[in-house]
Each structure stands twice: as C-alpha cells, then as structure tokens.
Amino acid sequence: MFKKPLRSSLPFPLTVRACLFLTAWTSLALSLHSGLMAQNQAMRAEASFSPPSITVSNGTTYKVVLFGTQETPQGAIPSIPGLTISNNPQVFRTASFRNGTPSVKMEMSFQVKPLKQGTFILPSWDLKVGSKTLRVPEASLQVLAPSQQDLIRLEREKQQREDLKQAAFIEFDAPRPFLFEGETILATISLFLWDRLPVTRIEQAPVKIGDSFSMTELRQPNEKRNVRRNGKSYTVFSWPIGLTAAMAGDHDLTFKTSIRIRANNPRNSPFNSPFFNDPFFGFGREESLEILGPKQTIEVRALPMKGRPAGFQGAIGSFTSLSSIDVDRVSLGDPVRLTFELSGTGNFSAIPAPQISSDKQLKVGPPAFSFEGNQLTKHEGKQSFEYILTPLSAGLVEIPAIKFSYFDPLEERFLSTRTSAHPLRVDPGENWNSANPQPVVEGEVSNEDAVPTVDLFQTESDPGEWFPALQRKTLLENTNFWLLQLIPLVGFCSLSLLGFRRKTAGIEKQRQKENALLRQMKDSVGFKDAPALLRAFRDLLRLRIASLRKHPNPSSLSSEEILSLLRLGNNPEEIIQEARELLRSCDDQEFAGNELARQPLESLYRTSHGLLKKLK
Template identity: 25%
Template sequence: LPNPQIPTLAGFEVYSQGRSSNFSIINGQVSSSVTYRYLLMPLKHGTYVIDNIAIVYASHRYKGNPVELTVLNTGTSASPQLQDEASETSSRGKDYFLEAVVDKKNPYINEQVTLTLKFCVAVQYYGSPELSEPTTTGFWTELLGNKAPYRQKINNRIYKVIERKYAVFPTQTGDLTIGRATIRVNVPARSSRGRDPFGMFGDFFNTGKEVAVNSEPIRINVRPLPDKGRPSDFTGSIGDFKISASVDKREVEVNQPVTLTLRITGTGNIKSAAEPVIPELDEFRIYRASSSENITKIKDRIGGTKVYEEVFIPKHPGTLKIPAISYNYFVPSENRYQTITTKSINLRVTKPEGYAASSDVPYTRPGLIISSDARDIRYIKDDIGETTPIGRLIIRTPVFLMVNGLPILVLAGMILVRRRRERMASDISYARSRQASKAARKRLAQAKSLSSPNKAGDFFAEVHLALISYIADKLNVSPHGLTADNISELLAERSADEELIGDIGAILQRCDYGRFAPASTTQAEIEELLSTAEQIMIRLEEVRFA
C-alpha cells in the first residue's frame, strides 16, 4: 500500500514513525492489516480536527474518519489515562534507545564513512528486533556486518548492545542526510495501576508490547576534492592503492596480441577505481579487453582488487617497451594526491614467416628491358577536339564513399564506447542507472523460471527483489531497508503517477503475502502477478529518476 495522504496540519509538526503489518491465515484465507504511525508535536494549545486523511489504492480513493484532538496549556492536568501513558513512556525512555553515529561528518566525495547503528536495551524483550534500515540517498552503501551482542555500562546502567555497521560513500558534494533507522521490538507491557492480580504467573502469558525506536537523522557535509596539487590526468580514485603490471608473454611475433594486466589493490571505493591512462604508443595498437573487481571487507574498511586487461599488438619487430604506467589517486587521510607507477616491460618481437614490413623500399623486377622499337614522345596537340565523359568520378561513387567513410564511423564508435566504459567504471550512479533495466529483466526471467505453486515462495521473493533493486539502482540508494513507504515518498518527489505508486505498493504487499503464505497461491495468480510486474517495469522506465 502507498503511504496515506496526510493533510497539512497547522499547529503541529508531523513525524512518520513507520508502519507495521499483520498477517493471519484462517481456513486457508490470507488477511492482513497495515498500521501507520505518526508522531504529532503540538505547537500551541487548542482543539483541532484532523480530517481528509486518504489513501489511493487500485485507482480508488479511500477516506478515513475525522479525529478531534485537544491540546492543553502547559501546566494543565491531563486525564488520568493520559497521565498513565505518559508515565509509562517516561519509564521506558531509558530502557532502550537506538543510536546512529558516523566516524566523520565532513568527508570528501567518494571517501568511506563508517555508519554504526547501536540498539541498547536494558530490559527483557521478546523475539528478534526488526530493523528498518536508514535511507542513504546520495551514497553508495555496503553492509560491513553485525558485531556479536555485548554488554556496556551507560549512565550507571547495564545495557545489552546490538551493533551493525555500514560503509557509505557519498557520490555527490554538498549537504546529504542519512535518514532515521527504526527498530521494532516487543517489550514487557507494564502497568501503573497497582498490582496485577495475575502477577503470580509472571511473564508466562505476557506477549509484550511492540514499540518503535528511532535513531536521529545525520547530516553529512561532503567536500569536493581540492584543486591544489591535482594531477592533470587525475580520474577520481580515492583511497590508498598499489598498482602492478604483468603480461602473458614476453616474446611475440609481429601483429600477434599480448595481454597486459593492470592490477589495482588497496582500501577505498574499489568500484570507482578508474582505468589507468595508457599513453599513445606508435609501436603498438592498443585495445581494451575487460575489467573485473573483487571487494573485500577488513577491519571495517572496504577495499579489494580491480583488474584491467589491455591488448597490445606490436607493429614491427625488435625489442619494444611497454612504458611505466602512472596511476593517480587522492589520499583523504593525508589530504594529498599520490602518484604510483608500474615497472616498464620489454617485449622481444620477432618476424613471422613471409613478413614484409610496410616501410620496405619498393623494388623493380630485374631484367626488365624497354623495347628499342618503342616510339619516342609524341608531339603536343594544341587541339584535343571534343570530349565526352566516360563515367562518374570514382570519388563520387557510393562504394568509394562507403569504403572510405566506414573507418571514420568505426573510429568514432570506438571512441564513444571507450568513453562510456570509462564513465561506467568511474561514475557509480551512472553505472547503476544504466544497468538497472538489464538486471531487473534478468531477475524477472529468474522469477519466471520459478513460476509454479510449489516454488511460490521463491517466486515472490525474486519479483520483490527485482522491483526493489531496480528502483534502488535508479535512485542510487542502497536496497537494504528500502520499504514501500520509502519508495512511495521517493517516487512522489519525482512526480511519478499516483496510480503507478499505488500499483507498486500493491504488488510489493502481494509479494509479502506470497512469501508468508505460498501454499495458498494458484498458478493463475502467479502468472497475473508476473505480467503486472513486467508492466510496472515498463511504466517505471518513463519516470525521470534523475
């Protein structure tokens, strides 16, 4: 379901506290309810009527009932019931809290920021806490992992601490915000109305009370890289790297390929480690072959290896040299640019059998005798008479134009392809957006292979992942913790059609149903949902995400 449409409430500050879903299965029939929570902070006293709360679902608009709310003056006593609830909330205030901290608030663009979520709880709780991860619009995010629960003394009280860490890399400069994280957990429901007559049974019948605990949003001011000391061929890599070069063979014939492998290793955003700049070499023809990457996580730092392969084809024999290749990057901890180089590599290039270099001097056939009977130069005619064209000039023929124009078109195409590959390698946001459709179609194809009732759970999970990941890639946000609520807000900000937003919320909810109750799904429902998902993907292509 999409978020309810909340009217402008004069006199209040409104904060969303998320939503919760409840599923039930009775006689094979699935039913559900969704609860949305909002925190209203009154700015002045008075009586207010909250009306016109509506929701759009399946092209229909549903309106809620009006609610009357009275805000009292400071110092005015509230009703006993409200006093009890306030007392309980106050007593809960230090029982649990969720803290979000970062190791730096003023990073450079593309520099790692470590985000730590700490859920601290000093009371018993039931089940497992459910985390809604923070939104990280404008960041590339990698989960570093969970730390084993531990105990910590805070303000003279012992808390159990559950900790999760992320590596977030800002992909744009300026002010960015890491959104609130929310944890839902069931804690004992205490009463302030005297002794419970059934207290002898302890917590045996106590299923607890669900509470939502929010962290505070974090503002990050992202700095651009400094101009001072920036190399002219700097390509945007940030971190601490090493580079090495190797070839698959040291001896080769003319016009035979040699593969040069450039390996960049270190810590930093290895995904955005740009391709080293290779100078133009008269002795070789050079072609880009492939690239690959391997991401590692060591001591809360993202790093790894990125490999580029280039094909060198020698043009003539001799001892040819692949020169040292420079690589520039910015070291944020030292606030400076660093240049590293590979070692040069010598190749022994030999002549193949029957080789004739293009630079050889042309020769004439020996023994060629010019006939002595040949007539001398004829006299110059001063009147050539009438002339008639014997055909079109060859330079104007379509074949000539095509043959000579084709290499230019091929060269232009190669330049465009190379530039696109370079941007794909250095611009994460662009790469994710360009590859989003292909990845989503691949996931939907995988879902189609699972489209049978006995695999319904996997089918619904794959469709859900396809839609969530597509939208996350288009928006350059992490898919972790991206909920239907977040998606509705983000699409609404980009003026997406309300009906489309509602349909996305509906299909995501249907996927949730299917994952919880796959046994009640029919083949017809599976095929219908797959068709709907494919249509939604087509409609999403029309949304301007940028």
C-alpha cells in the first residue's frame, strides 16, 4: 500500500518527449489557466479495475481517477487477501475544456496480480487531497479459472524446468544412509552435465549446504564421459570427499554449484543487442546457471555410552596399531624415538596422539605427526606419531605399552588395541666423558659426592621459550619504561604546584589581612575610635610577629608571648619597651575601660605604625 505522496511519471520514451516539448508549454499555460479556473469544480473520485474480469494467470489495473484536482493525494489502499496490488502507481494529470468549462483530473493506475480464483471487492477507502478527504468508491474484480492457453503455458514452463533439471544435476553418493557422530566416511559428489548443454566451464565447485557436517577440501574432479542416464548422454564430474558428521540427529544435506553456459539472445528488445553486452558479438554470450542438488536427510547416530573405554578419544573406524623404538640401549640423557603407527580406515584427521605421560624414568616430548595415504580425505592410510623419550635414570627402563580405543561403525561397538611394551637399557653414559679423562692422583680416594657427571649434559627434547635475539632490550632502551616515568613526573609536578599555590595563597591572604587591619587603624583615627585602633594594632602586631617567627596560630598570642617573640628576634630594647607600652594600653582599653581616649589618636597611630615598620 502506498503511504508516501504519489508522484507522476511520464511513460513516453525520450524521442516522443522531445516532440511533445513545445505542446507541453502550451498545455502548461492552458492547464495553469484552467487549473485556476477549475478550483471551483467539485472534487470527486472514481475507481475501477481495467479489465474487470481476468483469468488467474493474467494481471489487471486498478484505476483511481480524481476529478477537480491535480494535487498529490495521500492514502492507503486496503489490502485484499488473494490480490497483490503494487504500491507504485503510474500517474497522469490532464486538463481540458468541456463545453467551455475548464476541467482537471488525475489518474492513478496500480498493477494488480491475482493469486487465486474468485470475485474480489475492493471496499471504498479515503484519500486525502490537501485539507480535503475524498471517498474512493468500491470496485470489484472477477478472477476466472485458468483458460486452456494458460494451462498450456504452465505445462510448458513445468516441462522446461524438468528438462533443465535433467540437463544438469548433482548426485551425492554415501556408503551408508546413516553415520555416527564424529565419523568420517568417504563419499562422492557427482555433477551430471548433459552433452547437449552448451557448458563452457564449471564456475564453482560444489558447496555443501548443511551445518551439521564438515567436508574435506575439494580438488580437481574426476571426469567421465558418455554416461547414460534418463535416456540422455552425460559427462560426469565427480569429487571424492571425506564427510564428517558433527552432531547427532536427522540432518539435511545438499550441495549446490554453478556452471557457465552459452545462451541465446533475447531479441525482443533493441537494447539487448549483442554488440552492447557481448564481447563475442552475439556468438558467445554466457550466463551463470545455479544447480541445486536434491535435499537428503541423513541420520547421525550418537555414539553409545555403554562399553565406552576410559581412554577413548574420538577415533571412529577400523584400525590396527603398532609401536616401535629405534634403539634398545642408550646412554643416560640420550633421546629415544618411539613410533606409534595406526593403520586402517577412519577419521584420521580427528585422532589425537595417544597420551604418554612423563614419569621418574622417562621424559616424553611432544609427538610429531605424519600420515601416509590420501592426504585430502585422510580416510584410509597410516598415521604415525613419533615421540622423543629421554631416560632420566640409568638401568633397565620399560617403555609402557600404548592402549588405543576406537569405535567400529560396522560392528557398532567399541574396540581396543594394545601395543607391546619395550624394554630399554639405559647406561650411565660415561662413554663420551672418557674422552677427557681426569688425571687420577695416586692414593687419592675417589669422592663419591663429586659432581655426578652422568646427570650433566642431558638433551632437552623440548625447545622451551623462543627468543628472536640473544640480546634482549634492556629497560634503559625500552620506550615504554621511559613513558612510564611520565606518571610519577606528573604526580610530582602536581604536588609541587599545589604546594606552591598553597604557600603563595597563604602569603597573599596574610597580606590582605594586614592591609585591612592597617586600613582599620587609619579609619579609627578618622572616626576617633581609640578601642578599634588599639584592637587593630594588636591584631596586626600578632600577625606580623607570628609571620616573622613562623608561629602557627597568631590569634592565640598573649601580650607576654608577643614580647618574648620580639626578644627572640633581637629587636632593640626601646622597640620592645614601646611595644610593651602599647600592648598595655591595649589591655587597659580592653579590660579597664576608656582611659586612653584622652590621648590624641593621631600620635597613637603614628607610634604604632612606626613600631610595626621597625619590627624584625
């Protein structure tokens, strides 16, 4: 259903448009004039199917005609089950004079495709034009049963599809209709190509569709010609694969591929000219054809839990095992090669090396893998696991037997094989140390606690950690180390800055306080307020002396404490005496009343100010 504003689109080709260009100007002028004139015309809507009766395989057009307006309408066509109505209509706007009266109309055509047979009634619906709402009347469509012609066409299409299926198809051959979970089977994917099909190349090797299975890589296919099937001659390309079931249950599996074929050119359009889109000028136009194989449901059975051996590691198939060592007598520390071979058919690519753990007598290195057989499918052949064992103590050492458990899908039960143990004689290993015999001093008793050379020079069967170079970068050469130094540097700078700011802020605060007190002293003289003058003087004296002597709490200083601090600063006696007098005056004023009010305040201010300047 359309919900966006409807837009007109001219269905004419470019050449016709050019021819109509001049007349369009005339029409435009006329329509503008008539449009203005036609504003008075009443708006109405009509709707119908054209043609109103069709067969199932044909389409029709749903036409909505709006009279009296050319504005773009908005609305939604109701949906009808069984009918598919396009929401991209073709729009025509016309303007004309009828009997001298201007008339405008707009026609919208929607493509309709029936899905079934019957009579369909499209109910009336609302269409918004500008601020007005128009009611579109209902319309009915009769869809008839398919005609004989339709049936013939359908039959022909079906036959073409069948022919195409027979011309190229995929077959998948598996030895059994079921698999066990984790089992690998050898299967074949065959691509049949009819000899008369003009195939130029196989574009893509078959691709598996079905996540429940994994498949080995596909290489070059085997080609077989003149294979008869369905009364036709085919060329068959087959790919052998190893197919492994990933999870239990019934799972679908199919394959698809694509081929390139030479195709005839459709000649009904001048734009499909081979000169435009075919580098071989019509003689070799190619098209891609996708071939989808039939869907197969394969049963994947879970492995039984009953009778499952403890050492079972997921091997499924039929195997025989054998183990051997390359030498049965070695010196202590010399490595011994143990080879465990597994032959038969099965999921070789999923079989891990049997676990042989180190003990006090033997150190076991990681195994080396090798496979002899079809490397692609790894389904049938011989898998070898080679271990390097290092004897750790001298004497007769037994290399343990290796037990290998697997599930046989044919017998549908678990089986185990066991190799034989190998005795190994380990000599203390003096043979090569004797190359440089130590001089034995006569009468010297051999020291049993000397460095046990038999324990030295043991071959390590594991390389350990690898380093690209012997000389590693030192911290001094490491950029990250130097970058890391930025963190404490930032911390240090921040702390120093904060400390400095705190200190300067304290000094500034004190300076402001002193200025305020000095101002207060001056104002007190002006207001003839002796108590305020003496109070300000004492506070200022406290501040100055506390600042000079680094006293933490200036407001707590008594007169005596101030005088003692003055003495500490080696101030002259007359200054101290002067300060004592002034402080006494302050105390008298504070505790004994207004006795000093008779003294001239100007001289008192000068005396106190002079004293403050002389302080040290």
